[in-house]
Amino acid sequence: MFRAEVQLINETGLHARPASLFVAAAKKYQSDIAILKDGEEYDAKSILSVLSMGAYKGESLIISAVGTDEKEAVLELKALIVDNFGEREGSL
Amino acid sequence: MKGIGVSTGIATGKVFLYDPKRAVAQKRTITDAESEIARLKAARAEAKRQIKILHIGALETIGKQEALIFEAHIALVDDPALFKEATKNITTQNVNAEWALNEAIDKFIQMFEAMDNKYIAERAADLRDIKSRMLDILMGVKAQDLSNLNEQSIIVALDLFPSDMAKMNKDKVLGFVTEFGAKLSHVAIIARSLEIPAVVGLNGAMANINHGDLIILDGDTGEVFLNPDKSTIDKYEKKKHEYFYFKNELKVFKGKPSITKDGIRVHILANIGTPKDVDSCIENDAEGIGLFRTEFLFMDRQDIPSEDEQFDAYKEVVSRMQGKPVVIRTLDVGGDKDIPYLGLSKEDNPFLGYRAIRYCIDKEDIFKAQLRAILRASAYGHVKIMFPMIATLTELRMAKAILNEVRIDLKLENIAFDEKMKTGIMVEIPACAIAADLFAKEADFFSIGTNDLIQYTLAVDRGNPKVAALYSNYNPSVLRLVKYVIDCAHKNGIPVGMCGEAASDPVLIPALVAMGLEDFSMNPSSVLRTRSIVSNTAKVDLADKVESILSMATAEEVEEYLTAQIS
Numbered sequence: 001m002f003r004a005e006v007q008l009i010n011e012t013g014l015h016a017r018p019a020s021l022f023v024a025a026a027k028k029y030q031s032d033i034a035i036l037k038d039g040e041e042y043d044a045k046s047i048l049s050v051l052s053m054g055a056y057k058g059e060s061l062i063i064s065a066v067g068t069d070e071k072e073a074v075l076e077l078k079a080l081i082v083d084n085f086g087e088r089e090g091s092l
Numbered sequence: 093m094k095g096i097g098v099s100t101g102i103a104t105g106k107v108f109l110y111d112p113k114r115a116v117a118q119k120r121t122i123t124d125a126e127s128e129i130a131r132l133k134a135a136r137a138e139a140k141r142q143i144k145i146l147h148i149g150a151l152e153t154i155g156k157q158e159a160l161i162f163e164a165h166i167a168l169v170d171d172p173a174l175f176k177e178a179t180k181n182i183t184t185q186n187v188n189a190e191w192a193l194n195e196a197i198d199k200f201i202q203m204f205e206a207m208d209n210k211y212i213a214e215r216a217a218d219l220r221d222i223k224s225r226m227l228d229i230l231m232g233v234k235a236q237d238l239s240n241l242n243e244q245s246i247i248v249a250l251d252l253f254p255s256d257m258a259k260m261n262k263d264k265v266l267g268f269v270t271e272f273g274a275k276l277s278h279v280a281i282i283a284r285s286l287e288i289p290a291v292v293g294l295n296g297a298m299a300n301i302n303h304g305d306l307i308i309l310d311g312d313t314g315e316v317f318l319n320p321d322k323s324t325i326d327k328y329e330k331k332k333h334e335y336f337y338f339k340n341e342l343k344v345f346k347g348k349p350s351i352t353k354d355g356i357r358v359h360i361l362a363n364i365g366t367p368k369d370v371d372s373c374i375e376n377d378a379e380g381i382g383l384f385r386t387e388f389l390f391m392d393r394q395d396i397p398s399e400d401e402q403f404d405a406y407k408e409v410v411s412r413m414q415g416k417p418v419v420i421r422t423l424d425v426g427g428d429k430d431i432p433y434l435g436l437s438k439e440d441n442p443f444l445g446y447r448a449i450r451y452c453i454d455k456e457d458i459f460k461a462q463l464r465a466i467l468r469a470s471a472y473g474h475v476k477i478m479f480p481m482i483a484t485l486t487e488l489r490m491a492k493a494i495l496n497e498v499r500i501d502l503k504l505e506n507i508a509f510d511e512k513m514k515t516g517i518m519v520e521i522p523a524c525a526i527a528a529d530l531f532a533k534e535a536d537f538f539s540i541g542t543n544d545l546i547q548y549t550l551a552v553d554r555g556n557p558k559v560a561a562l563y564s565n566y567n568p569s570v571l572r573l574v575k576y577v578i579d580c581a582h583k584n585g586i587p588v589g590m591c592g593e594a595a596s597d598p599v600l601i602p603a604l605v606a607m608g609l610e611d612f613s614m615n616p617s618s619v620l621r622t623r624s625i626v627s628n629t630a631k632v633d634l635a636d637k638v639e640s641i642l643s644m645a646t647a648e649e650v651e652e653y654l655t656a657q658i659s
Contacts, residue, residue: 023167042173048173049171051204051212
């Protein structure tokens with residue numbers, strides 16, 4: 001298992017386009033990937049699961065993966081959030 | 093009956109009442125969970141297949157932007173959490189696939205609706221859509237759709253969604269009538285681009301119109317006649333023929349310049365909302381685009397279009413216009429144009445509130461992304477930029493300062509753009525019109541937006557039937573402002589056009605020509621008619637009458653006088 005903690009910095013949180021981008025990125029990996037927030041576990045490959053999480057700006061998430069590509073998966077998903085989903089600072 | 097005419101033309105035909113009734117899940121106890129799960133998987137595959145076909149059809153019938161919704165639907169049908177929840181229901185509660193799926197989807201719908209987030213609430217609507225599709229498949233219900241129209245029909249419905257219109261067989265559709273909807277709703281926009289007559293917002297349509305009834309609809313006036321008598325049918329058949337005849341007559345004006353009888357050259361341009369509208373600009377030989385309403389790129393989606401997405405759209409329009417001018421108006425949001433994800437709060441007076449340039453100057457990131465996209469597109473043709481709702485010189489100066497910052501950024505990044513791109517303003521707020529002499533020194537061109545100028549000058553909401561009669565293209569106060577704006581532009585040597593509905597008003601056009609208006613921008617379908625009117629007008633006819641027209645006391649007097657001149 002590989003896991004990392006990350007804080008949401010974009011205005012929208014994990015909704016709308018950022019949520020779609022996140023799920024699309026997760027789906028590229030073989031590993032099972034979960035997001036942990038407030039003690040609950042959500043499926044990173046499910047848009048419904050990610051949206052139902054209701055994650056907003058400023059909140060902390062743990063991304064956790066189990067599988068052959070667990071490290072790459074967690075690092076890419078973390079980078080996506082840290083880089084503000086490819087948008088320049090605050091442009092969303 | 094009378095609704096809102098949103099797509100021009102007359103249609104006479106039999107009603108196809110479109111009232112899709114969907115399957116409702118029934119709970120059954122089962123013993124073989126494996127086979128229910130297999131049914132669920134099969135339904136999922138079939139739903140994906142159906143949506144993929146819809147998506148392909150939609151790309152052709154209703155356009156790339158509208159078709160995006162179906163990609164989202166596929167992701168939902170395929171969602172692992174949804175499948176997990178539904179299979180869990182089957183195995184733990186021993187229920188049938190229909191019920192298990194129904195409960196699983198409803199759980200997410202309830203969860204989403206409880207969240208205070210407009211984007212997520214919209215996903216609930218998408219979930220309802222895929223739920224009925226999958227239940228229809230599981231229960232073998234053949235949902236009514238518009239793909240198998242047997243005869244040419246007028247579609248009457250409560251509302252029509254992109255998914256309904258993506259499926260329909262266009263050749264069999266004579267017209268549309270819907271109970272809901274407004275000028276800018278999906279059905280209106282799609283009907284106009286397909287050139288099929290349409291009336292929306294017709295109260296009581298579903299209650300009063302039956303399948304198979306004969307109706308006549310007038311897409312200009314919004315009138316709908318239910319089971320009309322012989323004389324009404326004859327009258328409208330004649331009107332329909334005149335319309336087609338007129339349309340054919342106008343074809344001779346294609347490829348001709350817009351010149352008055354006494355040799356004054358004007359330009360007749362088109363108003364558009366999306367790149368798709370360029371088709372009808374070319375078809376109707378518009379001499380350019382006088383108004384590109386960019387807010388359409390922001391509507392009917394869940395997030396802000398990125399700079400690159402905007403650039404693609406602007407570039408497509410600019411390239412296809414092949415060097416003809418394209419006036420791109422920056423985002424005019426607010427007022428009656430709500431874009432949920434921008435998070436504008438409800439206001440008591442939205443038309444006097446936080447909208448258009450006021451919003452853009454405040455949200456510099458959104459504004460700058462749009463300005464970058466427009467500037468980048470300017471490298472591909474003849475682009476002019478226009479700011480909406482300018483009330484004060486300070487606003488114009490601020491908007492220009494931000495534009496300059498973006499220019500400098502692009503230069504530093506070595507990105508190409510047209511360094512001579514003109515920067516103009518909409519003159520649509522009385523404060524701007526009254527001080528047009530000052531604005532003419534700092535703007536490169538004017539475009540008079542009559543719809544808002546009339547609304548603000550007369551303090552009248554034309555959507556409110558109790559006061560709509562005050563709203564008039566011929567109101568002397570409005571015409572005086574128009575004349576003053578034109579004069580100020582001329583004195584300062586800048587071009588002046590008009591992009592409101594008054595610019596295509598056949599009665600008013602000769603007076604506008606006499607006042608010295610140069611550019612007329614309008615719905616693409618009005619371009620050739622306006623060119624024919626201009627070609628039959630001489631500026632000298634009314635040139636010395638302008639003063640006396642502006643001295644008339646009432647809109648009725650002006651209208652009567654101008655009507656007499658053309659008949």
